Amino acid sequence: MKVGLLFGGRSGEHEVSINSARAIAKAISTGENRNKYELLPFYIQKDGRWLAGQASHKVLESGVPILTTADSVASQSHLGGWEDEEMKNSSQLDNFHDAKMLDCIPASLPQVASVDVWFPILHGPNGEDGTVQGLLKLMQVPFVGSGVLGSALGMDKIAMKMAFAQAGLPQVKYVAVNRSQIWSNPCVFPKLCDRIEETVGYPCFVKPANLGSSVGISKVRSRSELETALDNAASYDRRIIVEAGVVARELECAVLGNDEPKASVVGEITYQSDFYDYETKYSAGMADIIIPAAIPEAVAAQIQQMSLEAFAAVDAAGLARVDFFYTESGEVLINEINTIPGFTATSMYPMMWEKSGIPFPELVDRLIQLALERNS
Ligand code: ATP
Ligand code: MG
Ligand code: MG
Ligand code: MG
Numbered sequence: 001m002k003v004g005l006l007f008g009g010r011s012g013e014h015e016v017s018i019n020s021a022r023a024i025a026k027a028i029s030t031g032e033n034r035n036k037y038e039l040l041p042f043y044i045q046k047d048g049r050w051l052a053g054q055a056s057h058k059v060l061e062s063g064v065p066i067l068t069t070a071d072s073v074a075s076q077s078h079l080g081g082w083e084d085e086e087m088k089n090s091s092q093l094d095n096f097h098d099a100k101m102l103d104c105i106p107a108s109l110p111q112v113a114s115v116d117v118w119f120p121i122l123h124g125p126n127g128e129d130g131t132v133q134g135l136l137k138l139m140q141v142p143f144v145g146s147g148v149l150g151s152a153l154g155m156d157k158i159a160m161k162m163a164f165a166q167a168g169l170p171q172v173k174y175v176a177v178n179r180s181q182i183w184s185n186p187c188v189f190p191k192l193c194d195r196i197e198e199t200v201g202y203p204c205f206v207k208p209a210n211l212g213s214s215v216g217i218s219k220v221r222s223r224s225e226l227e228t229a230l231d232n233a234a235s236y237d238r239r240i241i242v243e244a245g246v247v248a249r250e251l252e253c254a255v256l257g258n259d260e261p262k263a264s265v266v267g268e269i270t271y272q273s274d275f276y277d278y279e280t281k282y283s284a285g286m287a288d289i290i291i292p293a294a295i296p297e298a299v300a301a302q303i304q305q306m307s308l309e310a311f312a313a314v315d316a317a318g319l320a321r322v323d324f325f326y327t328e329s330g331e332v333l334i335n336e337i338n339t340i341p342g343f344t345a346t347s348m349y350p351m352m353w354e355k356s357g358i359p360f361p362e363l364v365d366r367l368i369q370l371a372l373e374r375n376s
Contacts, residue, residue, distance in 0.1 A: 003028055003037045003368060004115030004141075006132065008044040008065065011124030012215040012236075016282070018063055020121045020343035023350075025060050027364040028119075037368065040115055042107055044122070052107035066104065117371050118143035121343055124212045128340040129155035142375035144367045145318040146339040153314035154339035157209045157241045160314060167313035169306060169334045172325070175199050176209075177240040182230045193226055196242050203245035205275075206230055208237035212338065214277045219245060246333065248325035250276060251293055253307040254341075254352040255320045256366065258374050261311050263304035264352040268293035289348065291355045295326065302332055310337050318370050321349045 005028070007021030008014055021041070028039045043056035047068040051059075059066060118136050120143060122128055130152035136143040146154060153159050158176045165171070181192045196204065206229035208216040216236040218229035226242075233240045254264035271287040273280045280286045292300070307322040314337055321341035325333040341349040345360060353363050 001037050001368075002040050002114055002116045004112070004118045005039060005041045006044065006118060006120040006122060006127075007041065008046070008059065009122035009124070009132075010044065010046060010048045010126040011122065011128075012211060013123035013213050014046055014065060016213055016342060017121055017123050017127070018059060018065060020123070020347070022060055022063055023344045023347075023360070024119065024121055024364055027361040031361050033361055033365055036365070040111070042112075044127075048126070050107040050112075051104055052111045053105065055104045112139075115141055117141065117368055119368065119371075120145060121340060123340055123342070124215075125155065125210050128212065128338075129210060142371045144371045146314075146316045146320070150314050150316040151339050154316060154320065154337045155210050156239065157207060157336060158239055159209075160336060161241070163313045164310060164334055167309055169310060169313065170332070171334050172246055173200050173244040175242045177230065177242060179234045179238045179240065182234045182240070189227075193223060193230075196226065197223070200242055200244040202226075205243045205245055206233050207241050207243070208233045209239035209241050210237050213281060213342075214275075217275075217277065219275050246325050246327055248327045248333070249293075249295075250335075251295070251303055251324045251326050251332075252348050252352065253303050253322050253324070254349045254356075255307050255311045255316070255322060256318075256353065256358075256363070256370075258317050258370055261308055261316075263307045264356040265292040266295065266300045266303050267291040267348055267352045267355075268295070269348070289346075289351065291348075291352055299326065299330075299332065306332065306334055310334055314339075317374060318367055319349065321352075 005021055005025055007017045009017050025039055025041060027033060028037050041056040041060055043051045043059045045051060045066060045068045055066060118141055120127060120132050122132060128151060130148040133151045134148045137148060153163050161171060161174060175196050177192065181188050203219055203221045206218045206220055216233050218232060220226045220229045230240065250269045252267050255261045268290040269276060269287055271280045273286065303324055310322050311320050316337065316339055321338045323335040325335055341347065343349060350360050350363055354360060
């Protein structure tokens with residue numbers, strides 16, 4: 001059985017996806033999985049081009065993206081993305097593969113057509129949001145994870161919150177914003193800020209609705225910070241959400257399955273920084289993971305139940321990681337669902353399953369089998 005591992009992608013979480021894919025590729029090519037599956041990696045470059053064969057294997061081996069022409073242009077002109085900042089650092093540029101040195105032939109139709117089951121491990125827009133899932137569905141080949149609806153609802157924090165509210169899941173107060181209210185009409189903007197202050201107050205969190213890894217998220221404490229944060233979030237997405245900030249412990253739960261999904265033990269993340277931002281997520285030693293979380297059994301049971309309800313509310317399939325806030329008063333609020341959570345060997349999703357009795361290679365096997373089962 002040929003497993004098409006789709007990774008990289010046209011999103012701010014490109015590098016995260018490469019790391020997830022490396023861990024999954026290793027799990028597919030070793031142990032018992034090796035006798036069952038053949039790995040066919042497909043690397044999607046930052047400009048959206050699909051590479052297969054040698055080039056994609058190279059990225060998996062090295063963990064380093066293959067630079068595109070678009071990347072070099074982006075590094076010179078300011079496009080407002082966090083990647084551009086990184087690219088400006090020329091020493092970092094040296095760490096990228098030179099596309100010319102590699103056999104960067106675009107993936108061919110026969111290569112794509114030979115895949116028996118797809119494993120998209122793309123985080124963020126253009127991969128976790130239903131777009132790639134729509135393509136795979138059209139190709140009529142089974143794939144791991146949520147379909148179009150589950151992916152789209154899981155990606156867009158405004159639509160997600162509507163689905164959660166409908167399912168009766170408790171969550172923070174929020175205001176949904178459209179970019180046009182920020183950029184197009186100077187008369188609307190102060191009124192918008194007034195409404196945000198009245199509805200959610202300070203501190204609040206300003207987020208692009210469709211992203212992940214905390215990219216574009218700001219914690220704000222004043223009117224001027226709010227204005228800057230809205231402008232920044234609008235550079236990432238048309239849709240923006242502003243949420244009331246809560247003081248809470250951060251708990252997560254992993255879900256696995258299709259129509260009868262199971263919830264893992266609950267995990268906790270602790271850190272010293274202001275919030276769980278990009279740097280804290282991906283710099284070694286900045287965050288600590290405790291699995292299982294030291295919480296009362298009843299709270300853990302409540303979180304597992306809410307995770308399954310959230311999974312059903314957005315019509316997720318295969319896998320999802322559900323994030324929660326546990327306040328000092330003992331309240332459990334749902335924060336979000338991630339339909340393609342980080343998947344390195346030290347990511348929360350596989351670690352929570354590991355602690356629940358499913359080792360990493362078996363988890364990968366189960367996900368592939370769930371994809372096949374859903375299709376049959
Ligand atoms: P992920 O990488 O999990 O997909 P994300 O980009 O979707 O993350 P969120 O999980 O919504 O972003 O928020 C990132 C972090 O910001 C949270 O883990 C938490 O530390 C902080 N945060 C977000 N919203 C709130 C809130 N309403 N109150 C308090 N802290 C918050
Ligand atoms: Mg998320
Ligand atoms: Mg995410
Ligand atoms: Mg999160």
